[in-house]
Amino acid sequence: MTWFSIIVSGIVTYFSRMAMVALIDREMLGTKVKEVLNYVPAAVFPAIIFPGVFFNDFGSLVEITDPKLYGAIVALVVGFYSRNVIATIISGLLSYWFIIFFLLK
Amino acid sequence: MLSKSKIFFKGIVAVLPHMLSVIPFGIITGAIGIELGFDPILVYATSLIIFGGASQIIFMQLLSGGASSLVAITSVGVINSRHLLYGAVLSEYLEKLSFLKKLFISYFIVDQGFAESNKYLKQNKNLSNPHYYILGTGVTLWFCWQLSTISGIILGSFIPEELGLKFAIPLTFLAIIVNDLRKLDHVFVMLVSGFASLILFNAPFKSYIILSPIVALIAAFIMLRLRK
Numbered sequence: 001m002t003w004f005s006i007i008v009s010g011i012v013t014y015f016s017r018m019a020m021v022a023l024i025d026r027e028m029l030g031t032k033v034k035e036v037l038n039y040v041p042a043a044v045f046p047a048i049i050f051p052g053v054f055f056n057d058f059g060s061l062v063e064i065t066d067p068k069l070y071g072a073i074v075a076l077v078v079g080f081y082s083r084n085v086i087a088t089i090i091s092g093l094l095s096y097w098f099i100i101f102f103l104l105k
Numbered sequence: 106m107l108s109k110s111k112i113f114f115k116g117i118v119a120v121l122p123h124m125l126s127v128i129p130f131g132i133i134t135g136a137i138g139i140e141l142g143f144d145p146i147l148v149y150a151t152s153l154i155i156f157g158g159a160s161q162i163i164f165m166q167l168l169s170g171g172a173s174s175l176v177a178i179t180s181v182g183v184i185n186s187r188h189l190l191y192g193a194v195l196s197e198y199l200e201k202l203s204f205l206k207k208l209f210i211s212y213f214i215v216d217q218g219f220a221e222s223n224k225y226l227k228q229n230k231n232l233s234n235p236h237y238y239i240l241g242t243g244v245t246l247w248f249c250w251q252l253s254t255i256s257g258i259i260l261g262s263f264i265p266e267e268l269g270l271k272f273a274i275p276l277t278f279l280a281i282i283v284n285d286l287r288k289l290d291h292v293f294v295m296l297v298s299g300f301a302s303l304i305l306f307n308a309p310f311k312s313y314i315i316l317s318p319i320v321a322l323i324a325a326f327i328m329l330r331l332r333k
Binding site: 001003007013021029052071100 | 122123125126143147151154155157168177182187188190191192194195196199200204207208210211212216220223267268269271272273276277278279283284286291292294296297300302307314317318319321322325326329
């Protein structure tokens with residue numbers, strides 16, 4: 001039964017990857033749709049970022065003192081000015097670790 | 106003109122920074138599967154067959170918690186439906202390929218690979234073999250994901266939980282979109298999506314992952330209309 005679930009889940013997931021690439025002709029999408037598609041990264045990724053930063057493991061809002069908030073702010077500022085992916089991630093992690101290992105100890 | 110292998114290599118380099126979150130996440134995924142009591146082969150099969158980080162963890166948690174297959178499969182489908190949006194965007198660069206090549210490349214469409222490919226290809230519209238870039242990002246992420254889940258399965262969670270490496274996940278995605286904060290229209294769409302995700306977080310089947318982008322894209326559509 002578990003194997004069955006894995007395989008069906010795999011087919012469903014593969015379909016979601018393949019459908020728009022292999023089954024849909026781009027001509028079928030109007031110019032309006034194509035314009036809106038420019039916003040896909042802006043529309044998808046905040047839905048992963050916001051809960052990851054603002055919610056704790058139990059799905060409730062974090063306190064204003066939560067280290068994640070400050071790590072995210074540092075990453076945001078560093079990322080905005082450096083335009084560099086690795087600097088963004090590392091600065092966020094380092095400031096987060098600095099708070100949990102030094103300030104909160 | 107860039108050769109195919111150079112383009113492929115550029116794709117590899119573009120996703121390397123994301124390994125900071127992909128590898129720990131893969132290790133955690135493998136380790137969680139074992140902790141939940143699944144057979145190692147089954148745990149690995151989720152990486153090979155489903156190949157979708159968060160959805161694999163939720164899939165295994167649901168099944169081990171006694172949820173029906175239907176609930177587990179529906180959750181995976183809902184969480185991974187965001188790939189439809191990635192495919193719609195990337196299809197612009199894949200339309201000239203044969204059907205078989207499209208089927209092959211589709212397997213490698215993942216969040217970080219999509220994001221980096223989209224960023225690069227938008228600025229290099231005249232590239233002759235854009236699919237090599239997408240492949241470079243996807244194949245790299247695929248290998249690292251397979252190897253890291255395998256090491257999590259074998260060694261358990263050898264990354265100390267105190268490090269809070271889960272936090273690297275929102276950070277990678279932040280790194281992906283941070284440059285778009287310079288464009289007010291994108292900022293608007295991001296805020297709509299972000300707040301929608303906080304409000305919809307408890308919707309069934311983790312559907313906030315796809316509902317929030319849909320709300321945000323509708324907002325983008327209305328915004329474009331009003332601007333005209």
